[in-house]
Every structure is written in structure tokens, then in C-alpha cells.
Amino acid sequence: MSLTSAPAISLETPADIAQREALLDLAFGRAARLAKTSERLREGRTPAQGLAFASHGPDGRVAATLRLWHVSAGPGRPALLLGPLAVHPWFRDRGLGAALMNTAICEATRLGHGAILLVGDAPYYARFGFDVGLTEGLWLPGAFDRSRFLGLELTAGALKGARGMVSPTGTPVELPSLGDLVAQGGTGELRRSA
Numbered sequence: 001m002s003l004t005s006a007p008a009i010s011l012e013t014p015a016d017i018a019q020r021e022a023l024l025d026l027a028f029g030r031a032a033r034l035a036k037t038s039e040r041l042r043e044g045r046t047p048a049q050g051l052a053f054a055s056h057g058p059d060g061r062v063a064a065t066l067r068l069w070h071v072s073a074g075p076g077r078p079a080l081l082l083g084p085l086a087v088h089p090w091f092r093d094r095g096l097g098a099a100l101m102n103t104a105i106c107e108a109t110r111l112g113h114g115a116i117l118l119v120g121d122a123p124y125y126a127r128f129g130f131d132v133g134l135t136e137g138l139w140l141p142g143a144f145d146r147s148r149f150l151g152l153e154l155t156a157g158a159l160k161g162a163r164g165m166v167s168p169t170g171t172p173v174e175l176p177s178l179g180d181l182v183a184q185g186g187t188g189e190l191r192r193s194a
Helices: 014-028 030-034 037-042 096-110 122-126 178-183
Strands: 009-011 052-056 062-073 078-082 115-119 149-153 164-168
Touching (some): 009 096, 037 062, 037 115, 062 096
Parallel strands (some): 078 115
Antiparallel strands (some): 062 164
């Protein structure tokens, strides 16, 4: 691999999660990213099966990440939510973000999904076919900038007439039971968050 080429893209593995979180904190700031309305649609859910991507630098660390999540685009209308997309500063200007976008769109299409929603920079995402006009009848569960709420139809008409609140539909994250936590050697003390 030359120094100017973009790293290869693969499906995210469990070993990537901690590095992914660190990259997202670097790119967006932890407090800022966790406060976003889009995060309300992701929290407590797992990403869509086969639609969580990572790219690794020459040293094996996560250099970029992108995930898609199951949501409904109004009642009874399945869609995906894209985000966040993050590329480590050392790997920017190599087309890695665009490569991740193209990979995610192609794979979502191949898997039979009809539409993708996102909140992001309209001029950047327009080159992939995202359009603010496709989300005019939709709302998000919190504050958002209407000009940054975009949609992409993977199947013609998938968002036609879509109306209502976007809500999470993905698989909830499995949490350990209290018994499992105790068996793992928990101290039994509750800690207050600062």
C-alpha cells in the first residue's frame, strides 16, 4: 500500500469497538456527539447486521468508521439511519469517507434495504444522491436542522409520501442480568456519575 492510498474497508469486528469510540470522540467530541438527536435513534440498539464498517491503518488501528441502523421513516416504513461517519485526521483527503459511503450504499442496496436517512452536510452527501426533499414529511425525536436532514432512495419510491416521526427499530443491545454482573465479581457498590 502506498502512503497516499486509502486503507481497505471491512466489516467492523468486536475488537474494533473501543477504537471506534475513541475515533468518534476525536472527530466529534464525546459530549457533543452523545447530545445529537441522531444518537437518540442509535442508543441502546445494535447496528444493522452486515452494515457496520471499519477501515484500519497500517498499524491495525481503526482509521475510519461508518454504521447503518434500523429505523422507521414514519409508521410501517422501514429505512436505515447512517452515521456517524468519521475518518481519522491522518487519513483525510484520501477518499476514505467517500469509499465508506459507497460501500455502505452498495451493501445496503445488495441486502434489499429501500432507503437511508442521515443528518449531515448536504453539499457533501448530495454527491451520493442524498436529498433534503425526501425527508420533508419526516421529523426526528429532538432538535435538528431541517436543511441537514437528508434521504436517499435505494429503491425507487421508498420514501415517497413518507410522513411521521423517525423511530428506532433495531435490535436492542443485550444487557447482562444483575446475576451475571455479580457472578463476574462486581463490588456491589453503586457509583454516582459526576
